[in-house]
Amino acid sequence: MTRIFVLLMFFPLMCLAQTKAGGVVVDESGSPIAFANVIFKNSSEGTITNDNGRFYIESDATYDALVVSYIGYETTEIPLPQKVNYDLEIVLSEAAEQLQEVIVYTGKQSKKNNPAVEILKKIWAKKRINGLRKFKSYQYDKYEKVEFDLNTIDSALIKSKVFKGLEFIFKDLDTSRITGKTYLPLFLNEVFSKVYGDNRYGIEKEDVLGNKSSGFSGNQAITAFVEDLYSDYDIYDNYLKFFDKSFTSPLSKTGVDVYNYVMSDSMFIDDKWCYHIIYYPRRKNELTFKGDFWVNDTTYAVKKINLEVTKSANINWVKEIYIEQDFEVVNDSVFLLKRDYMLSDFAFSKKEKSRGVYGKRTTVYDNYQFDLEKPKKFYESGSDPYDPRVFERDSVFWQNARLESLNKDEEGIFKLLDTLKTVPKFNTYYNIVSVLGSGYIEIDKWNIDIGDVYSTFGINDAEGIRVRGGARTYFGQNDPWRLEGYMAYGFDDKKFKHGFSAKFLIDRKSRLIISGGNRRDIEQLGLSLTATNDVLGRSIASSSLVSVGANNRLSNINLSTLNVEMEPLPNFRFRIGGSFRTLSSALPEAFSLEYVDPTSPTGISSEIKQFDINTTLVYTPGKRTIGYGVERRDVNEDYSTLVLNYTKGLDGFLESDFEYERLQFSYTQPWQIGGFGRLLSTVEVGKTFGPVPLGLLSVIPGNQTVFSLYNTFPNLDFYEFVTDTYATVHLEHNFNGRIFSRIPWLRKLNLREIVGLRGAWGSLSDENIALSSPTNIPLAAPEDRIYWEYSLGVGNIFRIFRIDFNFRGNYLDNPNARAFGVTGSFGFSF
Structure with missing residues (x-):
């Protein structure tokens, strides 16, 4: 994580939208209103204000007004005279009358006689028969793209000495539709696969058919971090795991103990009548979300949900986590996940203006098929995700495989990174961060790494001050063989020590080594x-x-x-x-x-x-x-x-x-x-x-x-x-x-x-x-x-x-x- 984080902090592109708006929602005394509902008029596209009452909203469609509402306040309509409207200050007045359509609650919500909680109970009852669980077997196409961007780019950063000679990378900057911050894409990975499952056996397999990376495509540290960072999750589970921590899902059976729920509205979405429920945490500093969801009035399947981690949540280095999920209506009783979007804003500080790195994952699902039974052996024979052909797919394959087209910014990442790699200053930055992350100094012309630099010095009673230097062969991260060794010297015992190892991969399939x-x-x-058999190891006890x-x-x-x-x-x-x-x-x-x-x-x-x-x-x-x-x-x-x-x-x-x-x-x-x-x-x-x-x-x-x-x-x-x-x-x-x-x-x-x-x-x-x-x-x-x-x-x-x-x-x-x-x-x- 450290290597990626430091690397991405060094480098700062774009997202064209038709309508953008941002600002703050306050009450009549000027105090910010957290968790206020902000949506484009006559749509289901919206967001919720943060803890400081601030919001940013963006859409590819054109809208001329916002609708802002909050429990206990009058709903207010705000005209949008331009396509881009920033620094709005929206004042909500206390409601003189309650709305007739729904019961309105303020402050801490009761768990009893709350229509939102009653709907939640029906979601719990139905969740095991919604979606893929209704069928004996299933299969579908899955397309995933993961992107990393440097964000919060301003003129001071662009003119800084760090980016002198690299100004061209800031040529076309735009803003995030979630946070309103400028950003520069640095890394993009695309994966297309087919997923097969059988609910009778409780088994599933995923065949990866294509994998394409821009930027640091050969860096497995980044790829491994990305895979661990964006593991799959199900919003119907009681807990959602991100960054090795369990967040209580707003659809959890324990949710009523940690969330306030309010039924806010109801409307047709894709010809289905849905209830709109807003939720927010009962207490600060817990691993919870704030947001809203739309749920169908008959199947009680979620049609759309937004989740945003509260700023007070006890999590480090992450300023924002924002999730959107949209579900497709297959028929009157089947709602299937269509699109899953997750944005994470990594930063050293949670202050509004602090710079950081966006991690964005978009997963699109399509071509669902059901009850096409396959023998159990089919699931036992998996494809090879490291087959070279998977990484060498041509443009025709990707044109057909992309269930969601790349936007202009994403298409530009490949060209940008090819250009950056020819700039000596960029390569210098990359090499510095590579040493900090791996502990090895790369000498490419000899295919050797010098290190581990973190083991250079030590002290113990037998050797006194000890110095150590080592090296390893390194042609690439998938080397079929590796030689590694070190020499050490103790200044008290005046003796040299050494270690040497060799590893050879004989057969890749069986991992014979x-x-x-x-x-x-x-x-x-x-x-x-257990007795040590490590010929290179050095315990912390003898070198502390x-x-x-x-x-x-x-x-x-x-x-x-x-x-x-x-x-x-x-x-x-x-x-x-x-x-x-x-x-x-x-x-x-x-x-x-x-x-x-x-x-x-x-x-x-x-x-x-x-x-x-x-x-x-x-x-x-x-x-x-x-x-x-x-x-x-x-x-x-x-x-x-x-x-x-x-x-x-x-x-x-x-x-x-x-x-x-x-x-x-x-x-x-x-x-x-x-x-x-x-x-x-x-x-x-x-x-x-x-x-x-x-x-x-x-x-x-x-x-x-x-x-x-x-x-x-x-x-x-x-x-x-x-x-x-x-x-x-x-x-x-x-x-x-x-x-x-x-x-x-x-x-x-x-x-x-x-x-x-x-x-x-x-x-x-x-x-x-x-x-x-x-x-x-x-x-x-x-x-x-x-x-x-x-x-x-x-x-x-x-x-x-x-x-x-x-x-x-x-x-x-x-x-x-x-x-x-x-x-x-x-x-x-x-």
């Missing part, structure tokens, strides 16, 4: 219950600048791996490989990995040599990825992850020291709890069969850094608990500000409350304790009672910081036990 590499470095083991307590339990590791991986079924990966590692303490005086070794002259060995065969099954239902090279990019993060891992240690092979087996299983699941936020849960269990020393045991993951790290225990020291049999649970719930939004003096800060609960149980056999008896740290497991911690956190501090207050629940009599600790993190999130 062969990988391997070697790493000789210093590492903090025990940060994860600040730590809690004595962070001196570091290990020397020399690791070599060779793995084969494949994905025989979507989201189901199978990996088998071998690894050979040599482990020893990096600071023997403070931390020992010694164990009893009868074959050693001294009876004790301080170095472990171990060869393992590892088999892993990973299932990630619901995961979406983009790309088809050896490395792919995740699109979403709301999927569950199930991992089954079996490790077999061999004694004697390559001088390996121990024969053992280990079985591990973990299950991670994010839960969207409606309007109550997001819960992340992880359960992990494991057992080691056979005697092994400390370096091969399962360490309950402690955390002596000042960073909040999920799946670790922030009040445990490294190696405080060591097990050969274990079970852990981690629960973390983010309420997304639902509690703080009800506290008046906290409401405006948009803080978010986070609670966590963690537990671990484990045991350690006498045999393993005896084997590691020479070590200079006590070996203990939480066997008598479950070790547990809890935390209370505050997130979204200045929109980037999070602080967690961590409390230890028991084992307070352990040496140097930390009963309380504070950790934190920072980052950009919505």
Whole structure:
């Protein structure tokens, strides 16, 4: 998200409309009226004023008047003498009489005896038999276009040094029909597909037939962000998910608890008599909308709906979210989605004049067909969305595929971007943002990236100050193979370290990948219950600048791996490989990995040599990825992850020291709890069969850094608990500000409350304790009672910081036990 956001903020085109109007609606005292209804006379095209009473409305048709209304005020008709009418100030007078057609309510609306609520109840009753759900099977054409634009362009921006030499891009600017702001299109992506579904089996598949991008078409970071940003939604669902947050739908069964509803009007739309209902939130700072919808009087199917996120909603970096949906009347009982439009205004500030980036998605649906039954196998055989032919469709294909024609602005994006790419200054800006986003410096003539620049410096007790530099091959984002490596140097131990990896995609369809590499470095083991097989990784524990307590339990590791991986079924990966590692303490005086070794002259060995065969099954239902090279990019993060891992240690092979087996299983699941936020849960269990020393045991993951790290225990020291049999649970719930939004003096800060609960149980056999008896740290497991911690956190501090207050629940009599600790993190999130 950061890479795209910064990139688009650098660059600022046009939308021709017949009628435009904007201004403010106030009462007789001059106070702004929020949520007033503004429509073009004799039409259903309208909008609602924002929290400050301001509005902007635009139409391709020609109109000569506006009709402005609000509950408790006289409806006012405003003439429009010109095609463009800005800075209107519309004064509404208090109503002397109530309208005869409808009952009018003011302020907080009652949930009882409210005609709008009664209509809402009938929508709930009918929603499961409306639309596609009425048929056994269905199919339709789907055309989607997504565009990004720089907005709020003024003369100061155009004349700024940033755009010196790029003035030509501002040649033809126009205004958004939603906000009235000028904008410059920068990115456009079109996708045409056919969708098939069967309600009996509850299955659906989408065959992508064409995909075309302008601008940064090869940038999968942008494409993945776009796909995650504009995921599909259904307005009839109780909650609509945008930006990883659940907004209460105005059609939700819980809507009466968070919205006020008012029946405003009724009229014919496409020969169907419809009621007009206005809704707005009961409270500020909650994840809600304001807007209106038209609903048919017999089927109670929604004909048209507008949704606009309130400015007070607890969401970062997004100033506006506006949604329009129009439904087609097929017959007296079937209303189908015809057009879906969503606009998002991304900005650092929610102030009216702040600059930002528009993200716009338009989806058009057509050629619906029903009850054309297909065998179940048809749905199991999907098309290849990365087939090169999909990206090479000619102009004739797109002329027929576009269910909505490109306007003049959209057609100009392709030419504009081709021109921009020839301008050195533009390429300089692009390269700077590319480095900030990826962490790599591209050297195109060598097809090499230098980095990761964010790993250049580190500090730990064994190495002191550490510097690191690396590089990777990079021909493109879908490379079938990749080589990557790094070198590092510690100024205290005066030693060089290195890591090298190679990956080769053998078969694209089955995702057959062969990988391997070697790493000789210093590492903090025990940060994860699963032994590291990453030959390039570097944990935050061994390179953090600040730590809690004595962070001196570091290990020397020399690791070599060779793995084969494949994905025989979507989201189901199978990996088998071998690894050979040599482990020893990096600071023997403070931390020992010694164990009893009868074959050693001294009876004790301080170095472990171990060869393992590892088999892993990973299932990630619901995961979406983009790309088809050896490395792919995740699109979403709301999927569950199930991992089954079996490790077999061999004694004697390559001088390996121990024969053992280990079985591990973990299950991670994010839960969207409606309007109550997001819960992340992880359960992990494991057992080691056979005697092994400390370096091969399962360490309950402690955390002596000042960073909040999920799946670790922030009040445990490294190696405080060591097990050969274990079970852990981690629960973390983010309420997304639902509690703080009800506290008046906290409401405006948009803080978010986070609670966590963690537990671990484990045991350690006498045999393993005896084997590691020479070590200079006590070996203990939480066997008598479950070790547990809890935390209370505050997130979204200045929109980037999070602080967690961590409390230890028991084992307070352990040496140097930390009963309380504070950790934190920072980052950009919505």
